[in-house]
Amino acid sequence: MSERIREKLAILADAAKYDVSCASSGSKRKNDNKGLGNTGSGICHTYTSDGRCVSLLKILLTNFCIYDCAYCVTRKSNDIQRTAFTVKEVVDLTISFYRRNYIEGLFLSSGIFKNADYTMERLVRVAKELRLEHKFNGYIHLKTIPGASDELMKEAGLYADRLSVNIEIPTESGLKLLAPDKDRKDMIKPMNFIKQEIIQNKNEIKLFKKAPLFVPAGQSSQMIIGATKETDKDIMYTANSLYKNFNLKRVYYSGYVPVSHDSRLPSFDSAVPMLRENRLYQADWLMRFYGFHVKELLNNETPHLDLDIDPKLSWALRNPNQFPIDINKADLQMILRIPGIGVQSAQKIVSARTFQRLNWENLKKLGVALNRAKYFITCNSADFERRNLSSMQIKQYILASSASKYLKSNSTQLQLF
Amino acid sequence: MTPSSFDSMTILIYDGTWYGLLCCIYDVYEYKLGPVSVSTKEQHQPDAFSNTQEVFTSAEHAKRVLKGLHTKLSPTGMAAIYSCYLSELPEMASVIIRYARLLFSSGISEKAYGNPDVLKVSQVAKMVSRERHRMKAFIRFRLTQDDIYYATIEPDFNVLPLIVSHFKNRYADQKWVIYDTKRGYGVFYDLHTTEEIQLDFTVDPDKPTDTNIFAENEEQYQTLWKDYFKHVSIDSRKNTALHVRHVPRRYWKHLTEKQV
Numbered sequence: 001m002s003e004r005i006r007e008k009l010a011i012l013a014d015a016a017k018y019d020v021s022c023a024s025s026g027s028k029r030k031n032d033n034k035g036l037g038n039t040g041s042g043i044c045h046t047y048t049s050d051g052r053c054v055s056l057l058k059i060l061l062t063n064f065c066i067y068d069c070a071y072c073v074t075r076k077s078n079d080i081q082r083t084a085f086t087v088k089e090v091v092d093l094t095i096s097f098y099r100r101n102y103i104e105g106l107f108l109s110s111g112i113f114k115n116a117d118y119t120m121e122r123l124v125r126v127a128k129e130l131r132l133e134h135k136f137n138g139y140i141h142l143k144t145i146p147g148a149s150d151e152l153m154k155e156a157g158l159y160a161d162r163l164s165v166n167i168e169i170p171t172e173s174g175l176k177l178l179a180p181d182k183d184r185k186d187m188i189k190p191m192n193f194i195k196q197e198i199i200q201n202k203n204e205i206k207l208f209k210k211a212p213l214f215v216p217a218g219q220s221s222q223m224i225i226g227a228t229k230e231t232d233k234d235i236m237y238t239a240n241s242l243y244k245n246f247n248l249k250r251v252y253y254s255g256y257v258p259v260s261h262d263s264r265l266p267s268f269d270s271a272v273p274m275l276r277e278n279r280l281y282q283a284d285w286l287m288r289f290y291g292f293h294v295k296e297l298l299n300n301e302t303p304h305l306d307l308d309i310d311p312k313l314s315w316a317l318r319n320p321n322q323f324p325i326d327i328n329k330a331d332l333q334m335i336l337r338i339p340g341i342g343v344q345s346a347q348k349i350v351s352a353r354t355f356q357r358l359n360w361e362n363l364k365k366l367g368v369a370l371n372r373a374k375y376f377i378t379c380n381s382a383d384f385e386r387r388n389l390s391s392m393q394i395k396q397y398i399l400a401s402s403a404s405k406y407l408k409s410n411s412t413q414l415q416l417f
Numbered sequence: 418m419t420p421s422s423f424d425s426m427t428i429l430i431y432d433g434t435w436y437g438l439l440c441c442i443y444d445v446y447e448y449k450l451g452p453v454s455v456s457t458k459e460q461h462q463p464d465a466f467s468n469t470q471e472v473f474t475s476a477e478h479a480k481r482v483l484k485g486l487h488t489k490l491s492p493t494g495m496a497a498i499y500s501c502y503l504s505e506l507p508e509m510a511s512v513i514i515r516y517a518r519l520l521f522s523s524g525i526s527e528k529a530y531g532n533p534d535v536l537k538v539s540q541v542a543k544m545v546s547r548e549r550h551r552m553k554a555f556i557r558f559r560l561t562q563d564d565i566y567y568a569t570i571e572p573d574f575n576v577l578p579l580i581v582s583h584f585k586n587r588y589a590d591q592k593w594v595i596y597d598t599k600r601g602y603g604v605f606y607d608l609h610t611t612e613e614i615q616l617d618f619t620v621d622p623d624k625p626t627d628t629n630i631f632a633e634n635e636e637q638y639q640t641l642w643k644d645y646f647k648h649v650s651i652d653s654r655k656n657t658a659l660h661v662r663h664v665p666r667r668y669w670k671h672l673t674e675k676q677v
């Protein structure tokens with residue numbers, strides 16, 4: 001191993017970092033062949049200086065590419081240094097990093113070298129060698145190459161824990177504009193194929209326990225946010241249809257990082273829309289874990305999420321008729337909708353109230369953010385918010401009470417709720 | 418043996434072990450004690466007025482208490498008590514005893530978070546669990562010349578017993594040692610079983626002069642990992658506060674990617 005590997009790693013890690021997905025959970029591969037590794041813990045082994053989880057060795061196999069997608073550093077017309085790993089090099093790096101407890105596994109993606117199948121075949125070979133020759137049971141995520149054959153997709157699914165097909169741009173017109181070589185259909189087709197195979201595999205496993213796993217952690221996708229003029233509604237409706245139609249496990253939202261001077265794109269010095277990205281993730285969580293329908297969060301009257309307050313608070317302020325909620329009586333579904341109460345607190349409330357009626361003190365101890373929740377609830381206390389406040393006033397009070405936090409948050413806040 | 422009385426507090430002196438603590442609970446019932454507080458032999462400062470009683474550690478008594486707790490607690494609840502013990506926080510021994518008495522005497526549920534001791538147990542267990550999770554993430558092995566993957570840790574709480582099975586399952590085909598330098602003990606896995614060990618540091622593996630104990634290409638992989646770490650950060654998104662919240666500074670010492 002040498003300087004050459006260092007150089008390749010620098011280039012091919014750099015080019016891969018714009019794909020924000022780093023999840024390593026959702027699969028439960030056991031180490032029952034006395035081999036190396038297992039999955040299921042979803043550990044972040046470290047965090048980047050911008051605070052993102054590092055769980056997988058995320059690299060491109062090569063940054064040679066025959067396509068010219070405007071938003072991508074790897075695009076053909078970009079004047080950058082090009083290189084490629086060999087299959088063996090990727091396998092060796094993965095194993096050596098894994099044994100030192102640096103990573104949960106590998107996330108391998110690639111520029112398109114020669115053609116889709118040629119590239120996909122190499123990605124599959126890496127996964128196959130890891131599984132069969134090294135008895136590697138760690139996490140493998142392969143990004144599929146649009147247009148690759150069904151046979152290769154199927155083989156990929158036998159070795160990978162997760163496959164992803166990136167939808168890239170939230171709207172079809174945006175994709176046409178920025179990636180004229182690409183076609184939405186080439187993304188939808190493999191998503192559908194993977195979905196069907198997963199369903200079939202589940203049935204097989206019901207019949208024979210020993211049937212080989214097919215992408216046990218399911219499929220995911222990513223959209224770039226802010227490269228075109230799409231609304232938050234466009235983005236979340238697309239995400240919603242991906243979840244619904246293809247049973248996706250996760251959709252990732254990646255704020256566009258300027259990589260080129262191109263009149264079709266935001267200017268080179270524009271900031272990465274991090275707060276917007278964060279609000280989209282919050283909306284995504286509300287859809288998946290809090291029982292919200294996408295139409296409640298975004299619609300023609302509200303095509304964008306508020307930037308200054310989170311989408312749950314903003315929904316509550318638009319729906320004052322739903323409040324106040326009695327903490328000691330309301331069902332879990334309603335409690336989840338109260339601003340300032342997360343999933344864990346909501347569950348604790350429901351458990352704790354079977355033993356005693358809860359008051360403000362109890363709620364505080366259970367982790368409820370009272371500065372927000374107090375305007376929306378009543379509990380075991382005569383002392384509740386009696387003033388008939390308008391939504392506007394509540395918003396002002398909440399913003400004032402958490403002023404410092406929200407001011408800071410405009411540039412850096414990345415927490416959920 | 419000191420006769421118990423309900424108006425004075427008894428101080429139980431135990432040996433600081435998990436079984437010893439369980440025996441404190443046993444003795445509370447055996448001797449029908451009133452309010453108690455607990456202390457280890459080392460911590461205890463005798464004074465003329467308090468009523469002290471020494472607790473004898475018996476595996477049989479400890480197991481009976483465990484069995485009793487089993488009937489009152491879910492597996493999570495059992496793990497929570499053990500985690501509280503491993504927290505080594507000075508007040509937790511007394512909290513655990515009060516908690517056990519609540520469970521046995523008043524039949525309180527482990528989910529009655531309105532009670533301060535119940536809440537405390539769940540909160541401390543959560544803190545310990547957070548560090549346990551962090552250790553699974555932050556341990557960094559270095560390959561030695563004897564083909565053993567070696568890692569040192571200095572956790573706030575004594576979490577090593579809680580992570581052994583994770584590493585044993587994951588690294589079934591490699592020999593490893595995880596060593597807690599703060600508490601002076603470690604665990605060695607020899608491809609079959611794990612055992613507790615104490616190392617005699619005649620050569621300090623972390624002194625630069627002794628680098629020869631590590632395998633030949635160990636340093637190269639460390640360099641590659643550091644390179645990788647540098648290259649995955651996106652500068653235009655830099656957020657140090659968030660970074661430090663996820664990776665608190667006190668853990669940096671043992672993180673390969675944080676060494677220059």
Ligand code: SF4
Nearest residue numbers: 065067069072075111
């Ligand atoms: S095909 Fe992929 S790697 Fe190639 S330019 Fe487009 S987005 Fe970038």
